[in-house]
Amino acid sequence: AQSVTQLDSQVPVFEEAPVELRCNYSSSVSVYLFWYVQYPNQGLQLLLKYLSGSTLVKGINGFEAEFNKSQTSFHLRKPSVHISDTAEYFCAVSDKKEGQGFSFIFGKGTRLLVKP
């Protein structure tokens, strides 16, 4: 079964500094990869996704992520963060079980705290 590891539970960073949130997944077979953002007491919103093609994926709000198959990683980056980026970020991977269809497996989340 697939698994997702988000290496940092919390990342503090100053406003306008760059940030990287790290994500590794378990399987080297073809997968879809996702980053979602969650604001307090809300659902999840898709930031970006990798399905195939270019390994550098651009998303909303200035975020981007790079798919690295050999390292089974999908790290999220932003060159300059804003206070409004303070939120919980989740990395996810598609998972297919024989006879049971697709589901999405999530990491434990990384809390990004942007300080003024």
Add this chain to the structure above:
Amino acid sequence: DGGITQSPKYLFRKEGQNVTLSCEQNLNHDAMYWYRQDPGQGLRLIYYSQIVNDFQKGDIAEGYSVSREKKESFPLTVTSAQKNPTAFYLCASSMRPENTEAFFGQGTRLTVV
């Protein structure tokens, strides 16, 4: 606007009572999912359904039940057998067969007292 509606947003129940959380979508998606979120635990899959009248257990199905009688609806019942039901519950859906993105509702926060 198309989307996923979870209701209610906040729910309080006494210990030992069953409670049903509603999830409705008008995205015409075949697949629907229920996740539980606890602080520091991320999202854990409870049940999922690929088509009407069919569903599978996820990683933490014990103490929960679901039904999928209509494409638009996937209600989750938290039974009295669930030992620690207080949590934030999220419903999601995706389009088959591509499953290239999960769309989420706004969640229901269940508190059992």
